[in-house]
Amino acid sequence: MTTNDESARTARKGPSGTPRRSERTCAGCGKHAAADELVRVVHDPSSGEVAVDLASSGFGRGAHVHPSPDCVVKALKGGLARVFKAKVEGDAAAIGEQIVRAADRRIEGLLTGARRAGQLAVGADVVAEALKDRRAHLVVVARDAAAATKVPAIEQAIASGNAVALGDKQRLGSLMSGRGEVAVIAVLHAGVAAAVGQTYRMSGPFRSAVSNAAPSGAAGTESLDVRSEEAWSSSEVR
Numbered sequence: 001m002t003t004n005d006e007s008a009r010t011a012r013k014g015p016s017g018t019p020r021r022s023e024r025t026c027a028g029c030g031k032h033a034a035a036d037e038l039v040r041v042v043h044d045p046s047s048g049e050v051a052v053d054l055a056s057s058g059f060g061r062g063a064h065v066h067p068s069p070d071c072v073v074k075a076l077k078g079g080l081a082r083v084f085k086a087k088v089e090g091d092a093a094a095i096g097e098q099i100v101r102a103a104d105r106r107i108e109g110l111l112t113g114a115r116r117a118g119q120l121a122v123g124a125d126v127v128a129e130a131l132k133d134r135r136a137h138l139v140v141v142a143r144d145a146a147a148a149t150k151v152p153a154i155e156q157a158i159a160s161g162n163a164v165a166l167g168d169k170q171r172l173g174s175l176m177s178g179r180g181e182v183a184v185i186a187v188l189h190a191g192v193a194a195a196v197g198q199t200y201r202m203s204g205p206f207r208s209a210v211s212n213a214a215p216s217g218a219a220g221t222e223s224l225d226v227r228s229e230e231a232w233s234s235s236e237v238r
């Protein structure tokens, strides 16, 4: 992928001159990190606003920042303006919300693709079977799926951090092309599971703030959120 990102200059080159695992500089703390551990943000010169580009589409001029509220705040105070050589508008809470929404959209896209490829197990019984057979790489649980989280195999997947919380049963059902309500899905494809997990981890530090602010939110789902976020906030995040 070609990139016109300022911070791409720090990319390490492999023997053939192609970028190996390219590194970027966080516009907040100034530390280097692998590009896929940072959130890419793009800048609209006309409005001065920044937008999150979680899929790293390469669109526009980009800067990178750690998926941490601290780094986003610092980046807004000067790092982004330096990269873009322009005034930057935006507040950390709005960027955090954008990161969560972009992550949800990306995860939904990944799940839709996996469904079409026959790489999902859908519904608590089928998911529990897939977990027992070790065919399930990651479990996606609706936030209002209280009963499904009590199924032992699923409970264990959540406790071991091998689960992410996404949407509600209705939303998961509509992703599964209108199967009614769906409480739990397992991803059977290792690559897709890794991409979903990585996207979820990126947005994890911003997630509690958003869900606390959201007016919806089914009762009794907080325990799942907390557990999965603790599991995901492992050393890999920073």
Ligand SMILES: [Zn+2]
Pocket (backbone or CB within 6 Å): 026, 027, 028, 029, 030, 031, 065, 066, 071
């Ligand atoms: Zn940083």
